[in-house]
Amino acid sequence: MSLVFITGSTEGLGRNAAETLIEQGHRVVLHARTRERADxxxxxxxxxxxxxxxxxxxxxxxxxxxxxxxxxxxxxxIIHNAGVYTSADRLPTSEGHARTLAVNVLAPYLLTTMLDRPQRLVFLSSGLHKGGKANFQDINWHLRTWNEDQAYAESKLYVTALALAIARHWPDVKSNAVNPGWVPTRMGGQYASDDLNEGHLTQTWLAVSNDSAALTSGGYWFHHQRHAPASLATETEFQDQLLSVLAELTGIPLR
Known part of the structure; x- marks a missing residue:
C-alpha cells in the first residue's frame, strides 16, 4: 500500500481523498493549516x-x-490539493494577492523541492487556468490593479505548467495536473455543478492506481480523462521561465 501526503485535507476534496485512500487500505498523512483546524x-x-x-x-x-x-x-x-480563491476566504486585497500566489503556486513548488522525491505528484489545477495570462514581471500583483478572478486563473496556469515541467525534468516521477471541476466545496460554493466524487477520485486514482493510464506523466486530467491544457502550459520555454521565477522568489531551485 502507498504512503500518501495530502495538503489541505481538513475538508472538501482533500478530506474526501483522504477518506477514499484510507478505505482502500493506503497509509495517509493529513495536513491542516492550524492546530485548531486539525480538530x-x-x-x-x-x-x-x-x-x-x-x-x-x-x-x-x-x-x-x-x-x-x-x-x-x-x-x-503527494497530492497538492490545497488552494485558495480569495473571495471565499473574505480576505482584503492587500492579503489576497499574496495568499493566492503563495498557497496555489509557491507552496506546492517549495514542498516539491524540499520533500524527499516521491514516485508520484498530483497538482490541483482548474479549468479556469485557460483564462490565465502570465505576467512574470508582476507575478505578485504589486503593479497591476487587483483582479481576484484573473489572479486565481494565473495561479492555476502556473501550477499546471509546474506539474508538466516537473514531468519533463524528473522522468522518474509521474507528475500530473488535475482539474476537479466546479465542485460544491467551501471554495466552489453551493451552486457548483460538477461531481464532487469525480473531483477527488481522479486525484486518488493518479496517486495510487496501477492502471496503465494512471501510470503516465505530464498529463492534465478531468474526471479520469486526459485533456489538453492551455497551450502556454505545455511550452518548455514558458515552463523553464516559470521555474526560474519560482527559484528566485523562494531561493530554492528545482534540484
Whole structure:
C-alpha cells in the first residue's frame, strides 16, 4: 500500500481523498493549516500515519511542514490539493494577492523541492487556468490593479505548467495536473455543478492506481480523462521561465 501526503485535507476534496485512500487500505498523512483546524480530522486521525501542521501562505511554515513530512518517511505520492480563491476566504486585497500566489503556486513548488522525491505528484489545477495570462514581471500583483478572478486563473496556469515541467525534468516521477471541476466545496460554493466524487477520485486514482493510464506523466486530467491544457502550459520555454521565477522568489531551485 502507498504512503500518501495530502495538503489541505481538513475538508472538501482533500478530506474526501483522504477518506477514499484510507478505505482502500493506503497509509495517509493529513495536513491542516492550524492546530485548531486539525480538530476537524479527529475522527480520521487514528486510521492515518499522522497529521502535519502549517500555513501554506507562510514560507517559514511551509519549510517546517516539509521537515515534519520528511520525518514521517518518504512519501510514495503527494497530492497538492490545497488552494485558495480569495473571495471565499473574505480576505482584503492587500492579503489576497499574496495568499493566492503563495498557497496555489509557491507552496506546492517549495514542498516539491524540499520533500524527499516521491514516485508520484498530483497538482490541483482548474479549468479556469485557460483564462490565465502570465505576467512574470508582476507575478505578485504589486503593479497591476487587483483582479481576484484573473489572479486565481494565473495561479492555476502556473501550477499546471509546474506539474508538466516537473514531468519533463524528473522522468522518474509521474507528475500530473488535475482539474476537479466546479465542485460544491467551501471554495466552489453551493451552486457548483460538477461531481464532487469525480473531483477527488481522479486525484486518488493518479496517486495510487496501477492502471496503465494512471501510470503516465505530464498529463492534465478531468474526471479520469486526459485533456489538453492551455497551450502556454505545455511550452518548455514558458515552463523553464516559470521555474526560474519560482527559484528566485523562494531561493530554492528545482534540484
Amino acid at each position: 476537524a480530522l479527529a475522527d480520521l486521525l487514528p486510521r492515518t500515519e499522522g497529521i502535519v501542521i502549517g500555513d501554506l501562505s507562510q514560507a517559514d511554515e511551509v519549510v517546517g511542514l516539509a521537515e515534519q513530512v520528511n520525518r514521517l518517511g518518504k512519501m510514495d505520492a
